[in-house]
Amino acid sequence: MPHSTQPDTTVYPPSDDTVARAHVDAARYDEMYKASITDPEGFWGEQGKRLDWIKPYSTVKDVDFSYGNVSINWFSDGVLNVAANCIDRHLATRGDQTAIIFEPDDPDTPAQHITYKDLHEKVCRMANVLLSQGVMRGDRVVIYLPMIPEAAYAMLACARIGAIHSVVFAGFSPDALANRVNDCGAKLVITADTAPRGGRRTALKSNADAALLHCSDKVRCLVVKHTGDQTTWINGRDVDVNALMETVAPDCPARPMGAEDPLFVLYTSGSTGKPKGVVHSSGGYLLFAAMTHEITFDYHEGDVFWCTADVGWVTGHSYIIYGPLANGATTVMFEGVPTYPDASRFWQVCEKHKVTQFYTAPTAIRALMGQGNQFVEKSDLSSIRLLGTVGEPINPEAWNWYNEVVGKGKCPIVDTWWQTETGGHMMTPLPGAHATKPGAAMKPFFGVEPVVLEPQSGEEIHESPTEGVLCIKDSWPGQMRTVWGDHERFQQTYFSDYKGYYFTGDGCRRDADGDYWITGRVDDVINVSGHRMGTAEVESALVAHAAVAEAAVVGYPHDIKGQGIYCYVTLMNDQNPSDDLVKELRSWVRTEIGPIASPDVIQWAPGLPKTRSGKIMRRILRKIAENDVGSLGDTSTLADPSVVDDLISNRTK
Numbered sequence: 001m002p003h004s005t006q007p008d009t010t011v012y013p014p015s016d017d018t019v020a021r022a023h024v025d026a027a028r029y030d031e032m033y034k035a036s037i038t039d040p041e042g043f044w045g046e047q048g049k050r051l052d053w054i055k056p057y058s059t060v061k062d063v064d065f066s067y068g069n070v071s072i073n074w075f076s077d078g079v080l081n082v083a084a085n086c087i088d089r090h091l092a093t094r095g096d097q098t099a100i101i102f103e104p105d106d107p108d109t110p111a112q113h114i115t116y117k118d119l120h121e122k123v124c125r126m127a128n129v130l131l132s133q134g135v136m137r138g139d140r141v142v143i144y145l146p147m148i149p150e151a152a153y154a155m156l157a158c159a160r161i162g163a164i165h166s167v168v169f170a171g172f173s174p175d176a177l178a179n180r181v182n183d184c185g186a187k188l189v190i191t192a193d194t195a196p197r198g199g200r201r202t203a204l205k206s207n208a209d210a211a212l213l214h215c216s217d218k219v220r221c222l223v224v225k226h227t228g229d230q231t232t233w234i235n236g237r238d239v240d241v242n243a244l245m246e247t248v249a250p251d252c253p254a255r256p257m258g259a260e261d262p263l264f265v266l267y268t269s270g271s272t273g274k275p276k277g278v279v280h281s282s283g284g285y286l287l288f289a290a291m292t293h294e295i296t297f298d299y300h301e302g303d304v305f306w307c308t309a310d311v312g313w314v315t316g317h318s319y320i321i322y323g324p325l326a327n328g329a330t331t332v333m334f335e336g337v338p339t340y341p342d343a344s345r346f347w348q349v350c351e352k353h354k355v356t357q358f359y360t361a362p363t364a365i366r367a368l369m370g371q372g373n374q375f376v377e378k379s380d381l382s383s384i385r386l387l388g389t390v391g392e393p394i395n396p397e398a399w400n401w402y403n404e405v406v407g408k409g410k411c412p413i414v415d416t417w418w419q420t421e422t423g424g425h426m427m428t429p430l431p432g433a434h435a436t437k438p439g440a441a442m443k444p445f446f447g448v449e450p451v452v453l454e455p456q457s458g459e460e461i462h463e464s465p466t467e468g469v470l471c472i473k474d475s476w477p478g479q480m481r482t483v484w485g486d487h488e489r490f491q492q493t494y495f496s497d498y499k500g501y502y503f504t505g506d507g508c509r510r511d512a513d514g515d516y517w518i519t520g521r522v523d524d525v526i527n528v529s530g531h532r533m534g535t536a537e538v539e540s541a542l543v544a545h546a547a548v549a550e551a552a553v554v555g556y557p558h559d560i561k562g563q564g565i566y567c568y569v570t571l572m573n574d575q576n577p578s579d580d581l582v583k584e585l586r587s588w589v590r591t592e593i594g595p596i597a598s599p600d601v602i603q604w605a606p607g608l609p610k611t612r613s614g615k616i617m618r619r620i621l622r623k624i625a626e627n628d629v630g631s632l633g634d635t636s637t638l639a640d641p642s643v644v645d646d647l648i649s650n651r652t653k
């Protein structure tokens with residue numbers, strides 16, 4: 001399954017059906033987009049009415065993008081409650097409609113249909129449990145749960161009482177969990193006994209036990225009894241959530257919150273070793289999640305929306321929970337994996353629940369494409385009207401397969417480019433308004449003004465076609481507000497390289513039609529199966545092992561994962577390379593960070609290519625990993641050019 005290096009320039013205009021049904025057609029897009037850029041106050045002031053406000057806002061936008069003074073505020077004097085917007089306001093009209101369809105890992109376990117009324121009661125009970133544990137407005141709650149309804153209850157319960165949640169992906173290791181609990185100063189952790197996935201079980205509670213050894217002994221642990229598997233139990237610290245939910249009141253008032261009060265913190269990797277706590281607001285974030293969910297996916301009443309992401313990532317926050325529920329939709333929550341019990345699972349779930357919009361990652365598409373078309377063809381996918389992708393650039397082969405085999409050439413594909421930091425979609429074709437091109441993110445969403453900068457000078461490039469670094473000129477309501485506990489790091493990371501702009505860290509191309517194509521990260525962040533990974537994080541994990549003297553990590557093209565993790569490792573003098581040591585280092589990184597960081601390739605490096613000032617030349621390491629040694633470029637500035645020859649001749653195939 002080779003990846004093309006040339007873009008596929010075919011243009012697919014929207015079908016008449018799609019245009020007729022869509023909320024936004026081409027003319028409307030142009031008109032709305034123009035208004036959103038020329039009059040953001042007026043535009044967003046109007047859009048803000050999508051939400052229910054306890055006290056309406058009188059100011060819309062108050063933003064400063066200048067380095068040193070960065071400050072981002074939307075609807076700042078407005079008062080609302082996010083959970084009330086996602087639940088209570090729907091009760092009168094759709095209390096008996098399904099809010100969440102829970103599809104368990106095991107296809108023989110019946111799905112659960114949770115109505116808005118049910119959701120209201122569960123969230124209220126969970127909120128009362130949190131209150132009973134002393135959680136107050138502004139306190140942080142870490143949620144370390146698998147894809148089960150309790151994850152949604154916990155997030156919304158925090159929102160209901162004004163606590164700030166931080167969901168930690170259940171695939172992260174105890175160390176990664178402990179770092180996050182400590183960084184945000186969480187008062188409690190919510191976890192589950194064990195988590196079934198693909199027929200296997202992850203021991204979540206025992207991971208939490210291991211993590212909590214490194215945290216304050218004041219941190220409580222709320223345990224969801226999901227599988228009933230046995231776990232250790234520490235009296236006084238561990239609390240049985242399900243039992244307590246039965247005893248507390250089924251009602252809990254939704255607390256009035258300021259639009260700028262933080263809704264959640266979500267950790268994401270950057271180019272330094274320590275993940276950043278991305279802080280999102282209550283008002284602006286929810287509005288942006290709801291509006292993008294409706295318009296990008298052309299959501300209509302009665303649709304069944306399925307985003308296959310995990311709630312541990314921002315995609316799950318915005319498009320499993322907050323966007324769909326704010327719109328009163330039916331959202332699917334899937335506990336399992338695409339290939340269990342076999343590669344037809346996604347399509348079987350689409351058929352079973354009559355999914356109308358399906359949103360997944362290119363890595364999943366590539367993996368399923370490799371299994372053959374029969375798995376798709378045995379399922380009835382006639383309910384699907386629209387397909388979406390997110391997380392990484394999609395190669396034309398995967399796009400075309402998705403379009404033809406899954407969508408039968410009838411479903412628009414929205415390739416949505418965005419980031420943890422942006423809260424919601426930033427660039428995507430809109431179904432009734434834009435043509436699509438295999439691999440292009442096409443057009444900016446309303447209120448988003450992308451600019452392509454010349455990387456060195458930072459000058460805006462106005463002509464097309466062109467290529468450069470992607471920045472955003474002004475704020476949008478879903479933008480992150482700060483890095484938890486470190487506003488300086490926020491400014492440094494996003495506002496210092498190109499002054500006056502938000503720097504995305506991505507490169508991009510604008511073609512002759514003015515359409516955007518994301519080309520990938522321009523920093524030391526790699527994208528492994530749609531998960532963002534700082535190479536520095538993997539390096540710090542490796543050097544923490546006693547046998548390792550030095551390590552350098554780069555990405556390289558990988559057929560399924562998009563990018564794989566290639567590690568150059570220099571051992572301590574007294575250590576000898578061996579296959580056992582490769583295995584040991586792999587499992588070491590898995591325990592330090594989690595399985596998603598597992599190295600694909602480990603190459604022993606007696607020396608690393610460094611400049612005379614000691615800086616590792618990653619450009620060269622990337623070329624060797626890509627097996628593109630013909631274009632290494634200038635190596636004359638290296639302190640010891642001979643290390644390059646050694647790395648090339650000992651390249652791990």
Ligand code: WT7
Binds near residue numbers: 420
């Ligand atoms: C990075 C953000 C929020 C989405 C889930 C990942 C890459 C994301 C696309 C796309 C090309 C994409 C970018 C971005 N990316 N979507 N449609 N086409 N690249 O969120 O972990 O914050 O990663 O993912 O490089 O910067 P994330």
